Amino acid sequence: xxxxxxxxxxxxxxxxxxxxxxxxxxxxxxxxxxxxxxxxxxxxxxxxxxxxxxxxxxxxxxxxxxx
Numbered sequence: 001x002x003x004x005x006x007x008x009x010x011x012x013x014x015x016x017x018x019x020x021x022x023x024x025x026x027x028x029x030x031x032x033x034x035x036x037x038x039x040x041x042x043x044x045x046x047x048x049x050x051x052x053x054x055x056x057x058x059x060x061x062x063x064x065x066x067x
Contacts, residue, residue, distance in 0.1 A: 007033075 018029050026032040061067070 014029055017032070021032055026035065
């Protein structure tokens with residue numbers, strides 16, 4: 001079973017978001033916000049991977065394994 005957290009947002013903001021994104025495939029504001037938060041979390045992980053890749057590449061260059 002999924003656990004949920006209640007988030008409090010200004011009603012005016014929720015109304016604007018619902019109007020702006022109405023009819024694009026999300027059944028509710030909750031579904032839209034869940035999608036957005038998942039995407040943001042994924043982008044952070046991808047950015048960390050890129051940063052780690054740069055660090056490893058620099059170390060290999062410093063050790064003379066990569067030019």
